[in-house]
Amino acid sequence: MIEIEASKDAASRTARLDAVFAALADPTRRAIIERLSRSEARVTEVAKPFHMSLNAVSKHIRVLEASGVIERHRKGRDHILSINTRSLDEVDGWIERTRGYWEERLDAMERLLRDLKKDHKLGPKDRKHGSR
Amino acid sequence: MIEIEASKDAASRTARLDAVFAALADPTRRAIIERLSRSEARVTEVAKPFHMSLNAVSKHIRVLEASGVIERHRKGRDHILSINTRSLDEVDGWIERTRGYWEERLDAMERLLRDLKKDHKLGPKDRKHGSR
Numbered sequence: 001m002i003e004i005e006a007s008k009d010a011a012s013r014t015a016r017l018d019a020v021f022a023a024l025a026d027p028t029r030r031a032i033i034e035r036l037s038r039s040e041a042r043v044t045e046v047a048k049p050f051h052m053s054l055n056a057v058s059k060h061i062r063v064l065e066a067s068g069v070i071e072r073h074r075k076g077r078d079h080i081l082s083i084n085t086r087s088l089d090e091v092d093g094w095i096e097r098t099r100g101y102w103e104e105r106l107d108a109m110e111r112l113l114r115d116l117k118k119d120h121k122l123g124p125k126d127r128k129h130g131s132r
Numbered sequence: 133m134i135e136i137e138a139s140k141d142a143a144s145r146t147a148r149l150d151a152v153f154a155a156l157a158d159p160t161r162r163a164i165i166e167r168l169s170r171s172e173a174r175v176t177e178v179a180k181p182f183h184m185s186l187n188a189v190s191k192h193i194r195v196l197e198a199s200g201v202i203e204r205h206r207k208g209r210d211h212i213l214s215i216n217t218r219s220l221d222e223v224d225g226w227i228e229r230t231r232g233y234w235e236e237r238l239d240a241m242e243r244l245l246r247d248l249k250k251d252h253k254l255g256p257k258d259r260k261h262g263s264r
Contacts, residue, residue, distance in 0.1 A: 018157050
C-alpha cells in the first residue's frame with residue numbers, strides 16, 4: 001500500500017517536473033515569472049510591457065498556472081498573480097541533485113570547519129589577523 | 133557595437149535557456165541526465181535500463197546534445213556521453229535569481245554568524261553543550 005502511494009507520488013512529481021520545465025521553455029513565460037519574482041501583480045500589469053495582445057499574454061499565464069508555477073487569487077475586481085515558489089524549489093532541487101550541488105556544499109562546509117578549527121587554535125587574540 | 137554584441141549574447145542565452153528547459157521537460161531525458169551525473173557512459177550503457185528501442189533513446193540523446201546539456205566524444209569505437217554542467221549552471225542560475233536564492237543564503241549566513249558570536253561568548257568549555 002505504501003509502495004503504491006510512493007509510486008503515485010513519484011508519478012505526480014514526474015508530471016509536475018514535465019509541466020514546470022515545459023512552462024519555463026518560453027522567453028515570455030520566463031519574463032512573466034521574473035516580473036512576479038519582484039512582487040505579485042494584476043494580470044493587466046503583468047501584460048503591459050509585452051508587445052502582444054492581452055489575449056496572447058493570458059494564454060502564457062494559463063500555461064504557467066496549469067504547471068503550478070504561478071497562482072491567481074481575486075482581490076475585489078482584480079485578478080492578482082503571484083509565484084508559487086514551491087514548484088520552482090522542486091525544479092531547482094532536481095537540478096542541484098543532478099549537478100552534485102550537495103557534494104560541493106559539503107566540501108565548502110568542511111573547508112569552513114577546518115578554517116574555524118585553525119582559528120580556534122590561534123586563539124581569540126590572534127584571530128583578528130586570521131583569514132576571516 | 134558593444135550594445136549589438138550584448139543583445140546578441142542575450143538572444144543566444146535566451147535560445148539556450150529555451151532549449152535546455154524544453155530538453156528537461158521529458159522524464160526519459162531527465163533519467164539520462166541522472167545516469168550521466170554519476171559518470172560518463174557509452175550510448176549503449178545509457179540506453180540499457182530503458183524499456184524502449186536504442187533508436188528511441190538515441191533520439192532523446194540527440195535532443196539533449198542539441199540543447200548543450202550533454203556532450204559526446206569518441207574513444208576508439210565507442211561514443212562516450214557526458215554532462216556539460218555549464219548548461220545546467222545557466223538554468224540553475226536563472227531559477228536561483230528568480231526565487232531570491234541569494235537573499236536566502238545571505239540570511240542563512242547571517243544566522244550562522246550570530247550563532248558563532250553566541251558560542252564565542254559562552255567560551256570553549258561550554259561550547260560542547262551548545263546548539264552545534
